[in-house]
Amino acid sequence: MxxxxxxxxxxxxxxxxxxxxVSLSWEQPGAIHAVVGQNGAGKTTLCRVIAGLTxxxxxxxxxxxxxxxxxxxxxxRKGVELVHQTFALPPQFTVAEALQLFxxxxxxxxxxxxxxxxxxxxxxxxxxxxxxxxxxLIRDLAPEQQQAVEITRALSSGSRVIVLDEPTxxxxxEAITGLFExxxxxxxxxxxxxxxxxxxxxVRELADTVAVLAGGKVVLPPTxxxxxxxxxxxxxxxxxxxxxxxxxxxxxAMGLADAPEGLAGVAVPNGRQHAGGPASASASASASASASASASAAAAAAAAxxxMSPLDNSxxxxxxxxxxxxxxxxxxxxxxxxxxxxxxxxVSSIEGRRGLRSFSVDVRPGEIVGIAGVEGNxxxxxxxxxxxxxxxxxxxxxxxxxxxxxxxxxxxxxxGLRYIPAxxxxxxxxxxxxxxxxxxxxxxxxxxxxxxxxxxGFLSERKLRKRGEERLERWQVRYAGSDQAMRELxxxxxxxxxxxxxxxxxxxxxxxxxxxxGLDLGGTGLVWEALRRARDHxxxxxLVSSDLDELFALSDRIVVILDGERVDxxxxxxxxxxxxxxxxxxxxx
Amino acid sequence: MxxxxxxxxxxxxGTTPILWAAxxxxxxxxxGIYQLGLEGLMLIGAFASIGGAVAFGSAWTGILxxxxxxxxxxxxxxxxxxxxxxxxxxxxLGLVGIGVGGTSFxxxxxxxxxxxxxxxxxxxTPVSGTATGPLSVLSSLSLLVYLLPVAAFVVWVVARxxxxxxxxxxxxxxxxxxxxxxVRVRLVxxxxxxxxxxxxxxxxxxxxxxxxxAFSYDMTSGVGYVAFTAVLFGREAPWGVVLxxxxxxxxxALGIFSQIHAIFGLPxxxxxMMPYIVTVLALWFAGWRWPQAGSAAEGAFAELRG
Numbered sequence: 001m002x003x004x005x006x007x008x009x010x011x012x013x014x015x016x017x018x019x020x021x022v023s024l025s026w027e028q029p030g031a032i033h034a035v036v037g038q039n040g041a042g043k044t045t046l047c048r049v050i051a052g053l054t055x056x057x058x059x060x061x062x063x064x065x066x067x068x069x070x071x072x073x074x075x076x077r078k079g080v081e082l083v084h085q086t087f088a089l090p091p092q093f094t095v096a097e098a099l100q101l102f103x104x105x106x107x108x109x110x111x112x113x114x115x116x117x118x119x120x121x122x123x124x125x126x127x128x129x130x131x132x133x134x135x136x137l138i139r140d141l142a143p144e145q146q147q148a149v150e151i152t153r154a155l156s157s158g159s160r161v162i163v164l165d166e167p168t169x170x171x172x173x174e175a176i177t178g179l180f181e182x183x184x185x186x187x188x189x190x191x192x193x194x195x196x197x198x199x200x201x202x203v204r205e206l207a208d209t210v211a212v213l214a215g216g217k218v219v220l221p222p223t224x225x226x227x228x229x230x231x232x233x234x235x236x237x238x239x240x241x242x243x244x245x246x247x248x249x250x251x252x253a254m255g256l257a258d259a260p261e262g263l264a265g266v267a268v269p270n271g272r273q274h275a276g277g278p279a280s281a282s283a284s285a286s287a288s289a290s291a292s293a294s295a296s297a298a299a300a301a302a303a304a305x306x307x308m309s310p311l312d313n314s315x316x317x318x319x320x321x322x323x324x325x326x327x328x329x330x331x332x333x334x335x336x337x338x339x340x341x342x343x344x345x346x347v348s349s350i351e352g353r354r355g356l357r358s359f360s361v362d363v364r365p366g367e368i369v370g371i372a373g374v375e376g377n378x379x380x381x382x383x384x385x386x387x388x389x390x391x392x393x394x395x396x397x398x399x400x401x402x403x404x405x406x407x408x409x410x411x412x413x414x415x416g417l418r419y420i421p422a423x424x425x426x427x428x429x430x431x432x433x434x435x436x437x438x439x440x441x442x443x444x445x446x447x448x449x450x451x452x453x454x455x456x457g458f459l460s461e462r463k464l465r466k467r468g469e470e471r472l473e474r475w476q477v478r479y480a481g482s483d484q485a486m487r488e489l490x491x492x493x494x495x496x497x498x499x500x501x502x503x504x505x506x507x508x509x510x511x512x513x514x515x516x517x518g519l520d521l522g523g524t525g526l527v528w529e530a531l532r533r534a535r536d537h538x539x540x541x542x543l544v545s546s547d548l549d550e551l552f553a554l555s556d557r558i559v560v561i562l563d564g565e566r567v568d569x570x571x572x573x574x575x576x577x578x579x580x581x582x583x584x585x586x587x588x589x
Numbered sequence: 590m591x592x593x594x595x596x597x598x599x600x601x602x603g604t605t606p607i608l609w610a611a612x613x614x615x616x617x618x619x620x621g622i623y624q625l626g627l628e629g630l631m632l633i634g635a636f637a638s639i640g641g642a643v644a645f646g647s648a649w650t651g652i653l654x655x656x657x658x659x660x661x662x663x664x665x666x667x668x669x670x671x672x673x674x675x676x677x678x679x680x681x682l683g684l685v686g687i688g689v690g691g692t693s694f695x696x697x698x699x700x701x702x703x704x705x706x707x708x709x710x711x712x713x714t715p716v717s718g719t720a721t722g723p724l725s726v727l728s729s730l731s732l733l734v735y736l737l738p739v740a741a742f743v744v745w746v747v748a749r750x751x752x753x754x755x756x757x758x759x760x761x762x763x764x765x766x767x768x769x770x771x772v773r774v775r776l777v778x779x780x781x782x783x784x785x786x787x788x789x790x791x792x793x794x795x796x797x798x799x800x801x802x803a804f805s806y807d808m809t810s811g812v813g814y815v816a817f818t819a820v821l822f823g824r825e826a827p828w829g830v831v832l833x834x835x836x837x838x839x840x841x842a843l844g845i846f847s848q849i850h851a852i853f854g855l856p857x858x859x860x861x862m863m864p865y866i867v868t869v870l871a872l873w874f875a876g877w878r879w880p881q882a883g884s885a886a887e888g889a890f891a892e893l894r895g
Contacts, residue, residue: 053769076771088769090762093755101759102770104752111751 001065003029003192004050004080004161009059009070011045013488016480018045020216025062026209029160030190032183033222034197034207037237038492038520042216043196044085047165050194052077063161081154085165085196085518087146091139095149096121098138102153125152129182144175151182155191162186163194168202169518172375172546180206198520200230212236237521337401338362339416339509339540340386345395347381349564354378356385357564358395363509363540368531370555371544374583378564379544383513386542387419388412400508413446416508420498420515420527422544428498429486436468436482439501448506475500492523503530510534513544528554548576562586592850594725599845601726602800604838605734606631606792606809610816611823611830612744613788618825619748620781621761622670625681627789628813629688630659634793636692639804640699642708648798651710655790662687663786667779685813693806707803712794731799733791740788745827757781792816815841815868822871833871840867 005025011018019042026033037043048054049070050061056070063079089098096118104110118134125132130148138146147167154162164183168176183193183206197203203210204225210233212220219236220228340363349355356378363369373379384390385397388409397404400415407415421427429438443449444459453463469482477496479489486494495515502510512531516524531541531554545551551558552574560568560582568582610627617624624630634655641651666684670677693703700706712731716724748754759767760774760781767774796812797804815837822836823829840863847860 076769082769084765084769086765088763088766090759090766092762093758097755098766100752101755101766101772104755110753111746114750 001029002027002062003064004033004194005062006046006050006070007060007062007067009046009049009061010057011042011049011054012057016488017216018042019049019056022046022059022213022216022218024211024218024221026192026194026222028208029192030187031208032187032193032195032206034195034203034210035213036197036200036203036210036233037213038522041213041237041520043213044165046213047082047163047194047196050077050163051080051082053082079159080161080163081157081159082163083147083150083154083165083167085169087138087143087150087170089138089146089149091137093138094118094134095125095132095136095138095141096134098149099124099134099153099156103156121152124156125149128152128155129185142175143170143172144179147171147179155186160190161192161194163196165196166198166518167195168197168199173548174374176202198518200233203233204230234521336365336538338398339365339400340542341396341398342382342386343396343398345382345385345392345397347378347385347390347392347564353380355564356381356392359561359564359566360395361542361559361566363542365508365538365540366535367556368535368541368543368554370551370558371542371561372548372551372558372570372579372583373546373561375546377561379513379561381564382561383419383511383542383544386511387417410446413442414448416506416539418502418504418507418510420495420502420510420512422514422517424491424494424498429494431485431487433486434483435472435477435479435486435489435497436465438486438497439468439471440464442501443504449504471500471504472497492519492526495519495523495527499527499530503534507534507539510539510541511544512541514546515543516545516547516550524550548579551579591721591725594721594723596842596846597726598728598730599842600835600838601730601734603841603845604835605730605737605799606795606812607816607819607837607841608737608831608834609733609740609792609795610789610813611819611834612740612827613785613792614816614820615744615748615823615825615827615830616757616781617785618820619754619761620757620778621764622778622782623677623681624666624782624785625678625817626666626684626688626813627681627785627816628809628811629681629684629686630662630786630789631793631796631809631813631816632688632692632807633662634659634790635797635808636695636793636804637790638794639706639708639797640695642710642798643700643706646710648708648710648712648794651708651798652712652791652794655794656787659786659790659793660783661786663782664779666786667782671775671778689807692804696804696806703806705803705805708798710798711802712799731795733795733799740791741827741831748827753777753780789813789816811865815864818868818872822875824875836871837864837867840864 002025005023007023009019009022022042024035024046035043035046045054049056049059050063052061052068052072053076055072059070061068061070061077063077066079068077090101093101096114099121100112100117121134125134125148128148128151130145130152132141132145132148136145138149141149147170151162167179171179180202183195187193195207197206207225209222209224210220210228211218211222212233214237220233340361342359342361344358344360345356346358347355354376359378359382361369361371361382371379371382381390385392386399388404388407392405399407399412399417402415404412404415425431430441433441440450444464450459450464450467453460453467465482472479472482475496477489477500478493486497489497510531512527515527515531519527528550531543535541535556541554543551543554555574556572558570558574558579559566560570560579562583567586570579570582610631614624614627637655637658638648638651641654642648643651645651645654662684666680669675670680696706697703712733714729714731715735716727716730748757756767756770756772756777757780759770759772760777764774767777792812793809796808801808816834819833819837820830823831823833843863844861847855847857
């Protein structure tokens with residue numbers, strides 16, 4: 001019996017094809033099946049079609065042996081439950097209310113008593129081994145608790161098939177192990193899981209079978225994990241999507257070095273330029289992609305080797321940083337004045353956001369300073385203080401040697417401050433605006449980099465649009481027209497637009513906040529490469545991340561934040577155990 | 590002492606139409622639709638109940654007619670805002686315009702007068718004619734005033750203790766979650782708007798067949814907007830809305846009171862501004878103290894289609 005499957009499913013979103021004749025089937029019940037692929041490969045769409053939330057143009061979905069047409073309009077399908085990547089829980093509901101919303105069945109006459117309802121859901125949560133109070137508000141829950149509520153919700157329907165869309169993307173590292181244990185225990189009870197994931201290491205750790213999607217097509221049908229190695233899977237993920245994946249790492253090299261507006265003239269000591277060479281060559285030739293199958297495979301390997309290291313956990317931890325340090329003629333040989341100085345800054349803690357206590361950090365030009373800490377230890381306040389969203393109660397912030405405390409955001413941006421926010425959808429872009437407006441909005445409103453687009457005090461839309469398009473193209477954003485609304489882009493593509501705006505010639509200081517969260521390998525490689533290139537061009541980077549691999553790969557120094565205080569500073573070679581200890585306990589002394 | 594009784598009486602009188610409309614509007618707000626057309630709905634309700642009272646000789650029939658008409662108007666409003674996706678604020682203002690102009694036009698067309706239309710059939714007043722003593726607080730208040738505690742309680746139960754209430758809130762706060770839960774968001778919004786319409790009709794009826802026993806041009810004079818504000822100020826919570834409505838009711842009563850008695854020698858015009866000044870202050874306070882959240886929800890909603 002096919003426990004879960006789909007037959008010839010096709011989904012279009014306007015001009016783009018999200019799923020193109022996808023047929024997949026999983027036969028083993030009580031197992032964990034993984035689907036991997038790049039951003040935009042169609043994984044989320046597949047989940048939504050299976051759950052019946054997105055209507056397919058054609059095709060069928062099979063759940064526990066029963067065939068359903070996939071073309072039914074947005075009604076949930078019986079027997080299968082989807083746990084969303086973005087949690088589908090109303091933030092102002094209590095846990096019990098949210099569960100009640102999903103499973104109203106037991107209320108007599110549609111009416112319920114609060115106490116009885118809370119007891120009922122408390123029992124359910126407990127039975128599954130989750131410690132979440134039914135009285136807590138959803139918005140006060142940690143991501144792993146929200147996920148626990150979602151899983152409880154999914155299982156309480158009696159469904160035996162659960163689809164998880166990127167369950168680890170929102171979790172702090174320490175919570176992932178717990179989730180995996182829980183899933184395995186449930187699978188042992190006969191629940192079948194379909195899991196969409198990015199990180200191959202996690203797939204390896206969790207899944208029984210893996211299938212690969214690329215460009216809306218199946219490039220690997222469900223295959224037992226034992227019979228396939230990581231390199232093969234990586235090759236399929238990259239190879240299937242051709243140029244986008246392959247050139248992830250080299251896009252920046254090409255864009256910045258060759259573009260007319262690029263960080264021109266500066267000699268770039270970069271070990272990866274060589275590796276980037278063949279990759280970009282294959283990209284430009286990729287209109288006839290199949291012609292150079294072997295070349296692109298080689299490029300994929302090179303790219304994976306150079307920049308896609310989230311793939312591989314076994315590489316030396318300090319790989320990236322050490323390499324950068326060893327470059328000949330490194331500009332960091334003589335100390336330059338700091339481009340960012342945060343001196344004894346204190347910020348009050350408020351509900352839901354930890355403050356800072358006398359926190360200091362310097363970032364010099366051509367340096368990436370990582371901020372490591374368990375989520376919610378003051379990182380948010382630090383970022384907000386630097387970018388100008390929050391006034392410190394005490395202390396000083398200097399940007400490019402200028403006291404910045406009284407400066408508005410626009411003034412800070414004119415000093416070269418750039419910001420890559422963690423919350424892409426609400427802080428980084430305007431989803432309803434067009435691509436070119438998103439690429440140009442910050443320069444225009446802050447008043448830099450638009451000198452050629454102003455005539456007699458008026459902005460020329462035509463010129464601005466052209467500049468915006470140049471930026472988009474330099475970063476290889478895939479789009480149909482620059483008037484497209486931002487919301488039509490997938491996650492990785494959206495982050496490219498952010499990079500196109502934030503990593504420009506005038507940047508002196510980049511604040512990058514979880515810049516690769518939720519991105520696939522190609523997207524991660526692109527962001528990493530962008531930050532490294534920026535560093536090589538004497539830009540200072542403040543990198544806040546909860547991904548230790550990322551911090552190790554990029555940072556020249558790592559400052560550890562705990563409870564709003566600076567507790568330690570680490571230099572390469574980095575060591576997981578030391579950092580982990582510092583993040584939780586404080587300085588190792 | 591008698592002045593205190595009179596004052597309390599006029600507080601109740603001032604609060605009742607606001608509260609009926611606000612309790613109804615609570616559902617529209619919770620469902621995520623700003624129903625700014627309360628003023629229009631109340632006018633239509635006031636007119637329809639007088640019309641019904643004149644035609645059928647019973648105030649209660651008039652009120653039922655008013656409720657039916659306002660529900661019908663709400664369905665149209667729903668169609669325009671939810672299905673045709675018109676801007677709710679603009680559509681609401683349009684509804685006010687239709688309420689003011691439409692009732693005035695029909696008044697001329699049906700009753701051939703531009704003055705007041707009065708009805709002999711009125712809503713019962715359990716206590717009437719007592720001019721002095723504590724009972725004068727309740728004197729000549731219509732049954733619609735006495736029904737308020739019941740209405741508030743029912744609204745609380747429906748909004749906070751039923752699956753329907755949860756669905757309404759989810760549809761408003763986070764449609765993405767509501768859809769994922771299998772809630773048909775548009776239908777829930779239709780239900781919420783119809784409740785709003787029906788309760789606005791009662792609020793309007795209180796003004797016409799409930800207290801003045803007549804309909805005159807634009808007789809709501811801003812009560813609908815005040816009710817709208819009461820929902821915001823009451824944070825869309827049933828008891829918050831009750832409290833907010835009473836604050837506005839007191840401000841209104843002060844305005845009436847000051848026409849008879851000078852208060853601290855303040856100019857009459859200033860006192861009459863009170864309800865509106867309080868409204869503005871309340872809005873400012875609500876915006877300052879409880880800023881709106883939810884851009885994340887909108888972002889998530891964007892990924893859904895259809």
